[in-house]
Amino acid sequence: MAAKSREECVYLAKVAESAERYTEMLEYVKGAIRYSNARLTIEERSLLSVAYKNLTGSLRNGWRSVAHIEEMEGPKVSRHELALIQKERLGIEREVAVVCEDVLQLLSTTLILAACPGDETVFYYKMQGDYYRYLAELARGDSRKSYAALSLDAYKLAYKLALSTLEATHPTRLGLALNFAVYYRDVLNSPERAVHLAKHAFDEAVATLDQVPESTYRDSLLILQLLRDDLILWLKEIQERDELEAKALS
Template structure:
Protein backbone atom coordinates (compact mmCIF):
# COMPACT_ATOMS: atom_id res chain seq x y z
CA UNK A 1 0.00 0.00 0.00
CA UNK A 2 1.49 3.32 -1.07
CA UNK A 3 1.86 6.04 1.60
CA UNK A 4 -0.62 8.93 1.57
CA UNK A 5 0.58 12.08 -0.16
CA UNK A 6 1.42 14.89 2.21
CA UNK A 7 -0.37 18.13 1.35
CA UNK A 8 2.30 20.78 0.68
CA UNK A 9 2.00 24.48 1.36
CA UNK A 10 0.82 26.39 -1.71
CA UNK A 11 3.37 29.14 -1.09
CA UNK A 12 6.14 26.54 -1.09
CA UNK A 13 5.04 25.16 -4.47
CA UNK A 14 4.88 28.67 -5.94
CA UNK A 15 8.34 29.42 -4.55
CA UNK A 16 9.72 26.21 -6.09
CA UNK A 17 8.07 27.04 -9.44
CA UNK A 18 9.53 30.55 -9.38
CA UNK A 19 12.94 29.16 -8.42
CA UNK A 20 12.81 26.65 -11.28
CA UNK A 21 11.88 29.43 -13.67
CA UNK A 22 14.86 31.53 -12.58
CA UNK A 23 17.09 28.48 -13.18
CA UNK A 24 15.43 27.92 -16.60
CA UNK A 25 14.17 24.53 -15.46
CA UNK A 26 10.92 24.99 -17.31
CA UNK A 27 9.69 21.39 -17.02
CA UNK A 28 10.07 21.69 -13.26
CA UNK A 29 7.93 24.85 -13.30
CA UNK A 30 5.16 22.92 -15.08
CA UNK A 31 5.46 20.10 -12.54
CA UNK A 32 5.06 22.48 -9.58
CA UNK A 33 2.05 24.29 -11.07
CA UNK A 34 0.40 20.96 -11.87
CA UNK A 35 0.93 20.02 -8.21
CA UNK A 36 -0.89 23.21 -7.20
CA UNK A 37 -3.82 22.21 -9.42
CA UNK A 38 -3.81 18.64 -8.05
CA UNK A 39 -3.79 19.72 -4.40
CA UNK A 40 -5.72 23.01 -4.43
CA UNK A 41 -7.90 22.99 -7.54
CA UNK A 42 -7.83 24.60 -10.96
CA UNK A 43 -8.19 28.36 -10.34
CA UNK A 44 -4.68 29.80 -10.46
CA UNK A 45 -3.44 33.16 -9.25
CA UNK A 46 -2.06 35.56 -11.85
CA UNK A 47 1.48 34.75 -10.64
CA UNK A 48 0.89 31.00 -10.95
CA UNK A 49 -0.77 31.38 -14.33
CA UNK A 50 2.11 33.48 -15.65
CA UNK A 51 4.69 30.99 -14.40
CA UNK A 52 2.87 28.19 -16.23
CA UNK A 53 2.46 30.22 -19.42
CA UNK A 54 6.10 31.31 -19.56
CA UNK A 55 7.34 27.78 -18.86
CA UNK A 56 5.32 26.23 -21.70
CA UNK A 57 6.29 29.09 -24.00
CA UNK A 58 10.00 28.52 -23.35
CA UNK A 59 9.73 24.75 -23.79
CA UNK A 60 7.84 25.00 -27.07
CA UNK A 61 9.94 27.89 -28.43
CA UNK A 62 13.11 25.83 -27.97
CA UNK A 63 11.55 22.84 -29.72
CA UNK A 64 10.07 24.92 -32.55
CA UNK A 65 13.43 26.58 -33.16
CA UNK A 66 15.12 23.17 -33.22
CA UNK A 67 12.51 21.88 -35.67
CA UNK A 68 13.05 24.86 -38.01
CA UNK A 69 16.83 24.38 -37.97
CA UNK A 70 16.52 20.67 -38.78
CA UNK A 71 13.94 21.41 -41.47
CA UNK A 72 16.30 23.91 -43.12
CA UNK A 73 19.19 21.45 -42.96
CA UNK A 74 17.00 18.75 -44.51
CA UNK A 75 16.13 21.00 -47.46
CA UNK A 76 19.76 21.97 -47.97
CA UNK A 77 20.83 18.33 -47.87
CA UNK A 78 18.15 17.44 -50.42
CA UNK A 79 19.51 20.11 -52.78
CA UNK A 80 23.12 18.99 -52.35
CA UNK A 81 22.36 15.26 -52.64
CA UNK A 82 19.09 14.59 -54.49
CA UNK A 83 17.51 11.24 -53.70
CA UNK A 84 17.24 9.27 -50.49
CA UNK A 85 20.65 9.40 -48.83
CA UNK A 86 21.78 8.14 -45.44
CA UNK A 87 22.24 11.73 -44.27
CA UNK A 88 18.66 12.62 -45.20
CA UNK A 89 17.36 9.57 -43.34
CA UNK A 90 19.26 10.60 -40.21
CA UNK A 91 18.10 14.21 -40.46
CA UNK A 92 14.49 13.13 -40.87
CA UNK A 93 14.80 10.79 -37.92
CA UNK A 94 15.98 13.66 -35.74
CA UNK A 95 13.14 15.85 -37.00
CA UNK A 96 10.62 13.12 -36.16
CA UNK A 97 11.99 12.97 -32.63
CA UNK A 98 11.59 16.71 -32.18
CA UNK A 99 8.06 16.59 -33.64
CA UNK A 100 7.06 13.90 -31.13
CA UNK A 101 8.42 15.96 -28.23
CA UNK A 102 6.69 19.11 -29.47
CA UNK A 103 3.44 17.25 -30.06
CA UNK A 104 3.51 15.83 -26.53
CA UNK A 105 4.12 19.24 -24.95
CA UNK A 106 1.42 21.01 -26.98
CA UNK A 107 -1.15 18.28 -26.34
CA UNK A 108 -0.26 18.34 -22.65
CA UNK A 109 -1.06 22.03 -22.20
CA UNK A 110 -4.21 21.79 -24.36
CA UNK A 111 -5.44 18.91 -22.18
CA UNK A 112 -4.68 20.91 -19.02
CA UNK A 113 -6.60 23.88 -20.42
CA UNK A 114 -9.63 21.84 -21.50
CA UNK A 115 -9.80 19.65 -18.39
CA UNK A 116 -8.87 22.06 -15.60
CA UNK A 117 -8.13 25.68 -16.39
CA UNK A 118 -10.89 26.75 -18.79
CA UNK A 119 -13.79 25.20 -16.81
CA UNK A 120 -12.62 27.08 -13.71
CA UNK A 121 -11.78 30.37 -15.44
CA UNK A 122 -13.57 33.55 -14.46
CA UNK A 123 -15.36 35.68 -17.02
CA UNK A 124 -13.24 38.28 -18.76
CA UNK A 125 -9.46 38.38 -18.98
CA UNK A 126 -8.83 34.93 -17.49
CA UNK A 127 -11.05 33.16 -20.04
CA UNK A 128 -9.55 35.16 -22.91
CA UNK A 129 -6.03 34.34 -21.70
CA UNK A 130 -6.66 30.58 -21.56
CA UNK A 131 -8.57 30.42 -24.86
CA UNK A 132 -5.71 32.33 -26.49
CA UNK A 133 -3.27 29.78 -25.07
CA UNK A 134 -5.34 26.95 -26.53
CA UNK A 135 -5.40 28.68 -29.92
CA UNK A 136 -1.63 29.20 -29.78
CA UNK A 137 -0.71 25.59 -28.99
CA UNK A 138 -3.14 24.13 -31.51
CA UNK A 139 -1.59 26.52 -34.04
CA UNK A 140 1.86 25.18 -33.22
CA UNK A 141 0.57 21.65 -33.80
CA UNK A 142 -0.88 22.70 -37.15
CA UNK A 143 2.43 24.24 -38.24
CA UNK A 144 4.29 20.96 -38.61
CA UNK A 145 1.56 18.30 -38.82
CA UNK A 146 0.73 16.36 -41.98
CA UNK A 147 -2.29 17.40 -44.05
CA UNK A 148 -5.14 15.62 -42.24
CA UNK A 149 -3.85 16.39 -38.76
CA UNK A 150 -2.93 19.91 -39.87
CA UNK A 151 -6.53 20.64 -40.81
CA UNK A 152 -7.81 19.22 -37.52
CA UNK A 153 -5.45 21.25 -35.37
CA UNK A 154 -6.01 24.36 -37.51
CA UNK A 155 -9.75 23.98 -36.92
CA UNK A 156 -9.26 23.63 -33.16
CA UNK A 157 -6.99 26.66 -33.17
CA UNK A 158 -9.48 28.74 -35.15
CA UNK A 159 -12.35 27.78 -32.82
CA UNK A 160 -10.34 28.74 -29.73
CA UNK A 161 -9.21 32.06 -31.21
CA UNK A 162 -12.75 32.90 -32.32
CA UNK A 163 -14.17 32.17 -28.85
CA UNK A 164 -11.39 34.19 -27.24
CA UNK A 165 -11.86 37.14 -29.59
CA UNK A 166 -15.63 37.21 -29.15
CA UNK A 167 -15.19 37.16 -25.38
CA UNK A 168 -12.47 39.82 -25.52
CA UNK A 169 -14.66 42.19 -27.54
CA UNK A 170 -17.37 41.91 -24.89
CA UNK A 171 -15.26 42.11 -21.74
CA UNK A 172 -11.88 43.77 -22.35
CA UNK A 173 -10.86 47.32 -23.22
CA UNK A 174 -9.37 47.69 -26.75
CA UNK A 175 -6.03 48.69 -25.17
CA UNK A 176 -5.92 45.72 -22.81
CA UNK A 177 -2.65 43.83 -23.45
CA UNK A 178 -4.37 40.42 -23.37
CA UNK A 179 -6.87 41.53 -26.02
CA UNK A 180 -4.08 42.99 -28.16
CA UNK A 181 -1.91 39.89 -27.71
CA UNK A 182 -4.84 37.77 -28.84
CA UNK A 183 -5.35 39.93 -31.94
CA UNK A 184 -1.64 39.65 -32.75
CA UNK A 185 -1.56 35.85 -32.51
CA UNK A 186 -4.92 35.39 -34.22
CA UNK A 187 -3.71 37.46 -37.18
CA UNK A 188 -0.53 35.35 -37.31
CA UNK A 189 -2.77 32.28 -37.50
CA UNK A 190 -4.55 33.68 -40.56
CA UNK A 191 -1.23 34.57 -42.20
CA UNK A 192 0.85 31.49 -41.37
CA UNK A 193 -1.71 28.67 -41.16
CA UNK A 194 -4.54 29.83 -43.42
CA UNK A 195 -2.18 31.68 -45.79
CA UNK A 196 -4.55 34.63 -45.89
CA UNK A 197 -2.62 37.91 -45.51
CA UNK A 198 -5.83 39.79 -46.33
CA UNK A 199 -7.70 38.43 -43.28
CA UNK A 200 -4.58 38.77 -41.16
CA UNK A 201 -4.25 42.45 -42.10
CA UNK A 202 -7.95 43.10 -41.56
CA UNK A 203 -7.88 41.66 -38.05
CA UNK A 204 -4.60 43.33 -37.08
CA UNK A 205 -5.68 46.73 -38.46
CA UNK A 206 -9.02 46.64 -36.63
CA UNK A 207 -7.30 45.80 -33.35
CA UNK A 208 -4.66 48.50 -33.87
CA UNK A 209 -7.15 51.20 -34.89
CA UNK A 210 -9.59 50.40 -32.06
CA UNK A 211 -6.76 50.54 -29.53
CA UNK A 212 -5.48 53.89 -30.80
CA UNK A 213 -8.99 55.40 -30.92
CA UNK A 214 -9.69 54.28 -27.35
CA UNK A 215 -6.69 56.07 -25.83
CA UNK A 216 -7.79 58.26 -22.95
CA UNK A 217 -4.92 60.22 -21.40
CA UNK A 218 -7.20 61.39 -18.57
CA UNK A 219 -7.63 57.80 -17.33
CA UNK A 220 -5.67 57.41 -14.05
CA UNK A 221 -4.35 54.04 -15.24
CA UNK A 222 -3.37 55.29 -18.69
CA UNK A 223 0.42 55.30 -18.15
CA UNK A 224 0.60 51.66 -17.06
CA UNK A 225 -1.92 50.50 -19.67
CA UNK A 226 -0.09 52.11 -22.58
CA UNK A 227 3.27 50.84 -21.26
CA UNK A 228 1.99 47.24 -21.21
CA UNK A 229 0.34 47.56 -24.62
CA UNK A 230 2.90 49.59 -26.58
CA UNK A 231 5.15 46.65 -27.48
CA UNK A 232 2.19 44.67 -28.84
CA UNK A 233 0.94 47.65 -30.83
CA UNK A 234 4.39 47.95 -32.40
CA UNK A 235 4.33 44.25 -33.35
CA UNK A 236 0.88 44.66 -34.89
CA UNK A 237 2.11 47.65 -36.87
CA UNK A 238 5.22 45.78 -38.05
CA UNK A 239 3.14 42.82 -39.20
CA UNK A 240 0.71 45.10 -41.03
CA UNK A 241 3.57 46.72 -42.95
CA UNK A 242 5.11 43.34 -43.80
CA UNK A 243 1.88 41.65 -44.87
CA UNK A 244 0.66 44.67 -46.84
CA UNK A 245 3.94 44.55 -48.74
CA UNK A 246 3.41 40.87 -49.48
CA UNK A 247 -0.03 41.58 -50.94
CA UNK A 248 1.37 44.37 -53.11
CA UNK A 249 4.14 42.10 -54.40
CA UNK A 250 1.60 39.39 -55.22
CA UNK A 251 -0.40 41.72 -57.51
Protein backbone atom coordinates in the same frame (compact mmCIF):
# COMPACT_ATOMS: atom_id res chain seq x y z
CA MET B 1 11.56 18.53 -2.06
CA ALA B 2 7.92 18.98 -3.00
CA ALA B 3 6.32 22.35 -2.36
CA LYS B 4 3.95 22.30 0.61
CA SER B 5 1.73 25.26 -0.25
CA ARG B 6 0.51 27.41 -3.11
CA GLU B 7 2.92 30.16 -2.06
CA GLU B 8 5.87 27.75 -2.12
CA CYS B 9 4.85 26.52 -5.58
CA VAL B 10 4.78 30.05 -6.96
CA TYR B 11 8.08 30.99 -5.33
CA LEU B 12 9.84 27.86 -6.61
CA ALA B 13 8.36 28.37 -10.08
CA LYS B 14 10.01 31.81 -10.15
CA VAL B 15 13.31 30.33 -8.97
CA ALA B 16 13.10 27.64 -11.68
CA GLU B 17 12.35 30.33 -14.28
CA SER B 18 15.46 32.28 -13.23
CA ALA B 19 17.50 29.10 -13.62
CA GLU B 20 15.84 28.39 -17.01
CA ARG B 21 14.66 25.01 -15.73
CA TYR B 22 11.29 25.13 -17.42
CA THR B 23 10.26 21.50 -16.85
CA GLU B 24 10.60 22.03 -13.10
CA MET B 25 8.92 25.42 -13.40
CA LEU B 26 5.91 23.79 -15.03
CA GLU B 27 5.63 21.17 -12.30
CA TYR B 28 5.59 23.87 -9.64
CA VAL B 29 2.88 25.79 -11.50
CA LYS B 30 0.85 22.59 -11.75
CA GLY B 31 1.26 22.33 -7.98
CA ALA B 32 -0.22 25.81 -7.66
CA ILE B 33 -3.14 24.67 -9.82
CA ARG B 34 -3.83 21.80 -7.43
CA TYR B 35 -3.61 24.02 -4.35
CA SER B 36 -5.86 26.72 -5.88
CA ASN B 37 -8.62 24.46 -7.26
CA ALA B 38 -7.51 25.55 -10.74
CA ARG B 39 -8.21 29.26 -10.12
CA LEU B 40 -4.94 31.01 -10.91
CA THR B 41 -3.99 34.63 -10.36
CA ILE B 42 -2.72 36.76 -13.25
CA GLU B 43 0.84 36.16 -12.04
CA GLU B 44 0.31 32.40 -11.85
CA ARG B 45 -1.23 32.30 -15.33
CA SER B 46 1.79 34.21 -16.61
CA LEU B 47 4.13 31.65 -15.04
CA LEU B 48 2.15 28.84 -16.67
CA SER B 49 2.38 30.54 -20.05
CA VAL B 50 6.11 31.22 -19.71
CA ALA B 51 6.85 27.61 -18.79
CA TYR B 52 5.01 26.12 -21.75
CA LYS B 53 6.21 28.82 -24.14
CA ASN B 54 9.85 28.13 -23.32
CA LEU B 55 9.43 24.36 -23.46
CA THR B 56 7.91 24.57 -26.94
CA GLY B 57 9.90 27.58 -28.14
CA SER B 58 13.31 25.92 -28.25
CA LEU B 59 11.80 22.81 -29.85
CA ARG B 60 9.99 24.82 -32.54
CA ASN B 61 13.16 26.76 -33.31
CA GLY B 62 15.03 23.48 -33.62
CA TRP B 63 12.34 22.10 -35.91
CA ARG B 64 12.56 25.14 -38.18
CA SER B 65 16.33 24.71 -38.44
CA VAL B 66 16.10 21.02 -39.33
CA ALA B 67 13.20 21.60 -41.75
CA HIS B 68 15.29 24.28 -43.48
CA ILE B 69 18.24 21.90 -43.76
CA GLU B 70 15.93 19.24 -45.18
CA GLU B 71 14.55 21.68 -47.75
CA MET B 72 17.91 23.09 -48.80
CA GLU B 73 20.10 20.00 -48.56
CA GLY B 74 17.55 17.31 -49.38
CA PRO B 75 18.12 17.36 -53.16
CA LYS B 76 21.91 17.32 -52.70
CA VAL B 77 22.52 14.57 -50.13
CA SER B 78 22.30 10.79 -50.29
CA ARG B 79 19.13 8.89 -49.39
CA HIS B 80 20.73 7.78 -46.16
CA GLU B 81 21.63 11.33 -45.14
CA LEU B 82 18.17 12.57 -46.07
CA ALA B 83 16.64 9.80 -43.94
CA LEU B 84 18.77 10.92 -40.99
CA ILE B 85 17.60 14.54 -41.39
CA GLN B 86 13.97 13.42 -41.59
CA LYS B 87 14.39 11.21 -38.53
CA GLU B 88 15.67 14.19 -36.56
CA ARG B 89 12.75 16.35 -37.72
CA LEU B 90 10.19 13.70 -36.81
CA GLY B 91 11.79 13.27 -33.39
CA ILE B 92 11.41 16.99 -32.67
CA GLU B 93 7.82 16.90 -33.93
CA ARG B 94 7.01 14.15 -31.43
CA GLU B 95 8.56 16.17 -28.59
CA VAL B 96 6.55 19.26 -29.55
CA ALA B 97 3.38 17.16 -29.73
CA VAL B 98 3.95 15.80 -26.21
CA VAL B 99 4.18 19.30 -24.71
CA CYS B 100 1.25 20.64 -26.76
CA GLU B 101 -0.98 17.72 -25.85
CA ASP B 102 -0.08 18.21 -22.18
CA VAL B 103 -1.12 21.86 -22.11
CA LEU B 104 -4.23 21.21 -24.22
CA GLN B 105 -5.39 18.48 -21.84
CA LEU B 106 -4.75 20.71 -18.83
CA LEU B 107 -6.77 23.48 -20.43
CA SER B 108 -9.74 21.39 -21.54
CA THR B 109 -10.10 19.18 -18.46
CA THR B 110 -9.17 21.63 -15.70
CA LEU B 111 -8.44 25.29 -16.31
CA ILE B 112 -11.20 26.27 -18.74
CA LEU B 113 -13.83 24.47 -16.67
CA ALA B 114 -12.86 26.41 -13.54
CA ALA B 115 -12.30 29.80 -15.18
CA CYS B 116 -14.47 32.85 -14.58
CA PRO B 117 -15.83 34.77 -17.59
CA GLY B 118 -13.64 37.57 -18.87
CA ASP B 119 -9.86 37.79 -18.85
CA GLU B 120 -9.32 34.32 -17.36
CA THR B 121 -11.47 32.49 -19.90
CA VAL B 122 -10.12 34.49 -22.85
CA PHE B 123 -6.55 33.79 -21.71
CA TYR B 124 -7.13 30.03 -21.68
CA TYR B 125 -8.97 29.84 -25.00
CA LYS B 126 -6.16 31.91 -26.52
CA MET B 127 -3.66 29.37 -25.19
CA GLN B 128 -5.77 26.60 -26.67
CA GLY B 129 -5.68 28.32 -30.05
CA ASP B 130 -1.92 28.83 -29.77
CA TYR B 131 -1.03 25.20 -29.05
CA TYR B 132 -3.36 23.77 -31.67
CA ARG B 133 -1.67 26.25 -34.03
CA TYR B 134 1.76 24.89 -33.10
CA LEU B 135 0.54 21.38 -33.88
CA ALA B 136 -0.93 22.56 -37.19
CA GLU B 137 2.35 24.22 -38.20
CA LEU B 138 4.19 20.91 -37.88
CA ALA B 139 1.52 18.56 -39.24
CA ARG B 140 0.65 17.58 -42.79
CA GLY B 141 -2.41 16.52 -44.73
CA ASP B 142 -5.58 15.75 -42.80
CA SER B 143 -3.85 16.18 -39.44
CA ARG B 144 -2.89 19.72 -40.34
CA LYS B 145 -6.46 20.49 -41.41
CA SER B 146 -7.83 19.06 -38.17
CA TYR B 147 -5.45 21.00 -35.91
CA ALA B 148 -5.99 24.16 -37.96
CA ALA B 149 -9.76 23.85 -37.51
CA LEU B 150 -9.42 23.28 -33.75
CA SER B 151 -7.11 26.28 -33.47
CA LEU B 152 -9.52 28.47 -35.44
CA ASP B 153 -12.45 27.42 -33.23
CA ALA B 154 -10.53 28.30 -30.07
CA TYR B 155 -9.34 31.65 -31.42
CA LYS B 156 -12.83 32.58 -32.64
CA LEU B 157 -14.37 31.77 -29.27
CA ALA B 158 -11.64 33.66 -27.42
CA TYR B 159 -12.00 36.69 -29.69
CA LYS B 160 -15.79 36.75 -29.37
CA LEU B 161 -15.47 36.68 -25.58
CA ALA B 162 -12.71 39.29 -25.63
CA LEU B 163 -14.78 41.73 -27.68
CA SER B 164 -17.64 41.50 -25.21
CA THR B 165 -15.73 41.46 -21.92
CA LEU B 166 -12.35 43.19 -22.33
CA GLU B 167 -11.32 46.74 -23.23
CA ALA B 168 -9.64 47.25 -26.62
CA THR B 169 -6.36 48.03 -24.85
CA HIS B 170 -6.42 45.04 -22.50
CA PRO B 171 -3.15 43.07 -22.89
CA THR B 172 -4.97 39.74 -23.13
CA ARG B 173 -7.23 41.02 -25.91
CA LEU B 174 -4.31 42.57 -27.78
CA GLY B 175 -2.18 39.44 -27.38
CA LEU B 176 -5.05 37.35 -28.70
CA ALA B 177 -5.45 39.62 -31.74
CA LEU B 178 -1.72 39.35 -32.44
CA ASN B 179 -1.65 35.55 -32.25
CA PHE B 180 -4.93 35.14 -34.13
CA ALA B 181 -3.50 37.29 -36.94
CA VAL B 182 -0.36 35.14 -36.98
CA TYR B 183 -2.64 32.11 -37.37
CA TYR B 184 -4.18 33.61 -40.50
CA ARG B 185 -0.74 34.48 -41.87
CA ASP B 186 1.16 31.28 -41.03
CA VAL B 187 -1.48 28.53 -41.01
CA LEU B 188 -4.07 29.72 -43.54
CA ASN B 189 -1.49 31.61 -45.63
CA SER B 190 -3.78 34.64 -45.77
CA PRO B 191 -1.82 37.83 -45.05
CA GLU B 192 -4.87 39.89 -46.06
CA ARG B 193 -6.99 38.44 -43.25
CA ALA B 194 -4.06 38.80 -40.86
CA VAL B 195 -3.73 42.47 -41.77
CA HIS B 196 -7.47 43.08 -41.43
CA LEU B 197 -7.62 41.58 -37.93
CA ALA B 198 -4.38 43.15 -36.69
CA LYS B 199 -5.21 46.61 -38.05
CA HIS B 200 -8.68 46.57 -36.51
CA ALA B 201 -7.25 45.63 -33.10
CA PHE B 202 -4.43 48.17 -33.43
CA ASP B 203 -6.70 51.05 -34.47
CA GLU B 204 -9.26 50.37 -31.74
CA ALA B 205 -6.58 50.26 -29.06
CA VAL B 206 -4.73 53.37 -30.23
CA ALA B 207 -8.00 55.32 -30.23
CA THR B 208 -8.36 54.77 -26.47
CA LEU B 209 -4.69 54.57 -25.48
CA ASP B 210 -5.06 57.55 -23.13
CA GLN B 211 -7.49 55.49 -21.04
CA VAL B 212 -5.13 52.57 -20.39
CA PRO B 213 -4.55 51.89 -16.68
CA GLU B 214 -0.99 52.55 -15.55
CA SER B 215 -0.71 48.95 -14.32
CA THR B 216 -1.08 47.51 -17.85
CA TYR B 217 0.24 50.41 -19.96
CA ARG B 218 3.66 48.89 -20.65
CA ASP B 219 2.24 45.48 -21.59
CA SER B 220 -0.36 47.04 -23.88
CA LEU B 221 2.21 49.27 -25.55
CA LEU B 222 4.60 46.36 -26.15
CA ILE B 223 1.92 44.29 -27.89
CA LEU B 224 0.84 47.31 -29.95
CA GLN B 225 4.43 47.66 -31.15
CA LEU B 226 4.46 43.98 -32.14
CA LEU B 227 1.16 44.42 -33.99
CA ARG B 228 2.58 47.44 -35.82
CA ASP B 229 5.75 45.58 -36.80
CA ASP B 230 3.77 42.61 -38.13
CA LEU B 231 1.43 44.91 -40.05
CA ILE B 232 4.39 46.55 -41.78
CA LEU B 233 5.86 43.14 -42.64
CA TRP B 234 2.60 41.64 -43.92
CA LEU B 235 1.67 44.70 -45.98
CA LYS B 236 5.11 44.53 -47.60
CA GLU B 237 4.58 40.83 -48.36
CA ILE B 238 1.22 41.56 -50.00
CA GLN B 239 2.73 44.38 -52.07
CA GLU B 240 5.64 42.23 -53.25
CA ARG B 241 3.32 39.34 -54.11
CA ASP B 242 0.99 41.61 -56.07
CA GLU B 243 3.93 43.10 -57.97
CA LEU B 244 5.21 39.64 -58.92
CA GLU B 245 1.74 38.61 -60.09
CA ALA B 246 1.42 41.80 -62.14
CA LYS B 247 4.79 41.15 -63.81
CA ALA B 248 3.76 37.58 -64.60
CA LEU B 249 0.63 38.82 -66.34
CA SER B 250 2.37 41.59 -68.30
